[in-house]
Amino acid sequence: METRDSMLQHVDFHIRDGRSVSLQDPWCDGLTMANKFRHRIFRSVNLPRNANLDILMVNGSWDLNLLQGQELQQLREYLVLRPIHTSADKLLWNNGKFSYKEAWKICRFQAEEVSWYKFCWGKARPRWSVTTVFVMLNKIPFIVNLQRRKLCLVSRCSLCQSAIDTTDHIFISYRFSKDFWSWLGEILKWNMHQFAEVVSLADLFNWFQVVATVGFHKTLFPAMLWGIWKERNARLYGTATAPVIVAMLEVLDIHSILLSDLLV
Structure with a gap:
């Protein structure tokens, strides 16, 4: 109408x-x-x-x-x-x-343009892009988001049982995610002391905006979010899980980037 x-x-x-x-x-x-x-x-x-x-x-x-x-x-x-x-x-x-x-x-409905859309679309694969859009819009069905839909659930991470199940927790502060980002930071020679100040998804995106001097970083951002989300679901639902380095290599391999090129 x-x-x-x-x-x-x-x-x-x-x-x-x-x-x-x-x-x-x-x-x-x-x-x-x-x-x-x-x-x-x-x-x-x-x-x-x-x-x-x-x-x-x-x-x-x-x-x-x-x-x-x-x-x-x-x-x-x-x-x-x-x-x-x-x-x-x-x-x-x-x-x-x-x-x-x-x-x-x-x-068409025209919402306010967001700064992260350039990291989602382009050379990124569709599954990375869709996952990143849901993550950045905070639409992933974590318990906190489900509670907003009037569902009576305990606000506890189903993996660690010690923190509130939120987007920032799963993608930033959860133990597996921390190892994920630390391992990537060592490969890309990030300043990990500065990266330690990244405590939210907004901080993470701002970090990638600073280090994204080449197109590789822009497509790596959605690839990494997808990799963490995939491993989170594998651990939650009891399917085959992978160590951090294996999961990282899978993301990098799908991303068609040779590890030896990164280490040069």
């Missing part, structure tokens, strides 16, 4: 004889005649609701004599300013200049 209303703000009815336009059409600046003026206007003028617009016209002009009374004054003033066109009745988009691009911009 909102999309329809937005679209109507960009169209215009060109009226000639009114035979192709219904009184129920939104020909009054994107609104129907009843909505723009009064819902009882049909009763006031004694017009059938299924009539066409030509019922308000005579000899190619608006029949203002039909619209008598104080309650119809606004409609009369509107029709006086409403031009009668020489071409046939038609519905035009922005004075006849229609473009799919402009229509799409009107229809």
Whole structure:
């Protein structure tokens, strides 16, 4: 409904004889005649609701004599300013200049642009990108997020049983995640004393923004989040788990990067 209303703000009815336009059409600046003026206007003028617009016209002009009374004054003033066109009745988009691009911009929901989208899309694989989007939007079904949906659950990490089950805990402070980032930091020669100040997902993204001097780091960010999420699920649901170095090598191998190149 909102999309329809937005679209109507960009169209215009060109009226000639009114035979192709219904009184129920939104020909009054994107609104129907009843909505723009009064819902009882049909009763006031004694017009059938299924009539066409030509019922308000005579000899190619608006029949203002039909619209008598104080309650119809606004409609009369509107029709006086409403031009009668020489071409046939038609519905035009922005004075006849229609473009799919402009229509799409009107229809789509445009949220505020986030700074991390460049790290999600591009060369990153779809499963990395989708996982990263859910992580950055805090939509992963951790217990804290499930509690917001009115589910009665204990706010405890199912893996370590000693911390609250949150996005920051699993991807930053959980023991496996810490080893994951430390091992990567040693390979990439990070300043691990500075990295120790990373305590949240926002801090982690800011860190990658600083060190992402090449495209490798940008695609590695979603790859690492996906690797941690995959290993977390493997440990939680009892499937085959892997040591940190094995999980890291799997991520790097999928990422098509040779370990020897990183160590040079």
